[in-house]
Structures are given as C-alpha cells and as structure tokens.
Amino acid sequence: MTDAVVGDVPAGAGAIVVGTFPLVSGQWFVPHSHPQHQLAWTRRGVLGVAVDDAYWVLPPTRALWLPAGVVHRTGATRDAVLCSLYFEPDRCHQDWPEPTPVGVDGLLAHLITYLSREDLPQDARLRAEAVVLDLLRPLPATPIDVPSPGDDRVRAVADALLADPADSRSLEAHARAVGVSRRTLTRLFVHDTGMNFDRWRTHVRLRASLPLLAEGQPVSRVAHTVGYATPSAFLAAFRRTVGTSPGRYLNGEASSAPSRGNAGVPAGV
Numbered sequence: 590m591t592d593a594v595v596g597d598v599p600a601g602a603g604a605i606v607v608g609t610f611p612l613v614s615g616q617w618f619v620p621h622s623h624p625q626h627q628l629a630w631t632r633r634g635v636l637g638v639a640v641d642d643a644y645w646v647l648p649p650t651r652a653l654w655l656p657a658g659v660v661h662r663t664g665a666t667r668d669a670v671l672c673s674l675y676f677e678p679d680r681c682h683q684d685w686p687e688p689t690p691v692g693v694d695g696l697l698a699h700l701i702t703y704l705s706r707e708d709l710p711q712d713a714r715l716r717a718e719a720v721v722l723d724l725l726r727p728l729p730a731t732p733i734d735v736p737s738p739g740d741d742r743v744r745a746v747a748d749a750l751l752a753d754p755a756d757s758r759s760l761e762a763h764a765r766a767v768g769v770s771r772r773t774l775t776r777l778f779v780h781d782t783g784m785n786f787d788r789w790r791t792h793v794r795l796r797a798s799l800p801l802l803a804e805g806q807p808v809s810r811v812a813h814t815v816g817y818a819t820p821s822a823f824l825a826a827f828r829r830t831v832g833t834s835p836g837r838y839l840n841g842e843a844s845s846a847p848s849r850g851n852a853g854v855p856a857g858v
Contacts, residue, residue: 605681605718607705610671612636617664626676626683627655628725630693630701634669635803638662640688642736646799647690649698650840651728654689661688666800672701674721683722690728697724733796733831735789738781742767742774750790754797755816760786791826798823802835 606625612634629638630652638645638653639662645653646666655661657678663671676683700721704714735751738744746763750756758766763786764774778786794815801811812823827835 605677605704605721606675607701608673608675609705610673612665612669612671614665614667617662620660620662622658622660623655623675624657624678626657626678626681628674628676628691629653629655629663630672630674630698631665631669632672632698632702635666635800636669636671637664637666637800638688642734643688644733644735644796645688645690646796646803646839648803648839650693652691652693654683654685654691654725654727656684656686656688659688667804672705674701674704681722683725685727692726692728694724697721700724733792733799735792735796736782736784738778740777740781742769743777743781746774746778746786747789750793754790754794755814757816791830795827795830798827798835799839803839808835 617637629636629647631647631649633649636647638647638655640655640659647653665671678684700717703709704717704721709717738747745767749763749766760774761771764771767774769777775786778784778789782789784792794817798811798815801814802808808820808823812818812820815823817823817826824834827833827838831838
C-alpha cells in the first residue's frame with residue numbers, strides 16, 4: 590500500500606464528524622489514511638475494508654475502528670451507504686491501537702444517523718457524542734488474512750484462486766500451469782505467504798464466503814460457490830480456521846480464539 594493519499598476531514602463542532610457516501614457494487618476508494626480515528630459502518634449493503642493483507646467484511650451489524658494514520662481501502666461488495674465517523678484524537682478517549690471490529694446495535698445506528706444531521710444544536714451533539722463513545726463495543730473476531738505473494742509464479746497461482754475460489758485443481762496441477770515442480774511451488778508458497786498451499790486456499794475461500802453470507806445467501810449455496818462439496822465441509826473449515834461459526838463471526842458473538850497459525854480487495858473515505 591504505497592502512495593496512499595491522506596484524506597483530511599473538516600473540523601466539527603464536537604469531537605466527531607459524520608460523512609455519508611453512497612457506494613455501488615464493486616466501487617472502492619484508493620489506499621488512504623486520515624489524521625483522525627475512523628469508524629466505518631454501513632446502514633445497508635455490505636462493506637469491505639482492507640488493511641495490508643487483513644480484510645474485514647462489515648454488514649450493518651458491525652463496524653470497523655481504524656486508528657488515525659492507518660492506510661486502508663474501503664469499498665462495497667454490494668450497493669451500500671458508507672457512514673464514516675471521524676474522531677479527533679485529542680478529543681477522544683478511545684485509543685485502540687489496531688483496527689478493531691465493533692458491534693452496532695439499534696441505539697448506536699440511530700445515534701450515527703442523529704449525528705449526521707447538520708441542524709443539530711451543539712449541546713445536543715456533544716451529549717450524543719459522549720453516548721456513542723460509551724457504546725463502542727469491540728468484537729472478538731479476527732480478520733481472515735490472505736497474504737499476497739511476491740514471486741511471479743506464486744502470484745499467478747494466487748490470482749487464479751482469487752478469481753475463482755472454487756478452482757479445485759491440485760497443487761501439482763497449478764505447478765504444471767506455471768512451469769515449476771510441485772516441490773518448488775510448495776516451497777515458494779510457504780516462503781512468500783507463510784502458509785502452505787492448502788491453508789492459503791482455505792483462507793481465500795473463507796474470505797470470499799463472508800460477503801455472500803452477510804447478504805443472507807444460504808450456507809449451501811455459499812459453500813458450493815467457494816469450492817466446498819457440502820455445507821458441513823465448509824462449516825468445519827470455517828470453525829477450524831476462525832474458531833467459530835460463520836453466523837457467530839458476522840454477528841460478533843464471543844467465540845474461542847483460533848491459534849495464530851490458523852487464523853486469519855480494489856481501492857478514500
């Protein structure tokens with residue numbers, strides 16, 4: 590994420606400025622950062638936010654806290670309305686140092702809409718801002734990381750799988766396609782991504798499943814779309830990798846944390 594732009598935000602009467610940005614499916618902002626902390630949320634549709642190799646899927650039930658200065662990309666996997674809350678760091682007691690998913694209930698959603706009004710008296714705005722900060726509840730779920738390879742041969746395989754997560758070709762078949770031995774591609778995958786081929790492909794498939802699940806598509810259809818023969822195989826892979834079920838992950842419910850070894854799109858607002 591080089592050459593990122595810095596998106597400055599006009600000062601508001603209080604500590605929080607709210608911006609609203611309609612997005613069409615597939616629309617992404619270029620890599621950028623803000624001098625303010627940001628809370629990215631959508632009142633409808635599904636957002637995606639990428640920070641380096643980490644990727645978060647945000648239905649209306651969850652938002653993402655982005656600390657000031659963090660370079661990120663924000664976009665929509667389906668038509669959405671991005672609501673961004675910008676927090677002045679010197680006037681905000683919240684200081685999470687890393688991107689942090691946040692649960693959004695009905696009260697917080699209403700307060701975000703309330704603060705987006707331009708005719709709100711200053712005293713009312715300040716009271717509402719204080720409640721917003723009290724309602725920020727971090728969620729336990731981690732992003733599903735898909736490290737980007739540097740080697741051209743590994744990147745060719747990675748691009749094929751990112752374009753079609755259901756691609757069922759074996760590692761040996763991919764190795765033939767890029768003109769190397771199976772052993773060489775195995776070594777290159779681990780060297781470039783820190784994961785073996787099977788684990789990396791699993792992360793690609795699970796990440797691809799999240800926007801579909803967030804839209805409410807049936808698990809059976811999602812499992813087939815991302816390359817699993819049965820819903821049970823998909824659910825088992827999800828729990829094994831992420832440490833919880835897809836529904837609990839998207840709703841931000843507590844779960845047992847996966848091991849770091851198993852844990853875990855185009856481009857500013």
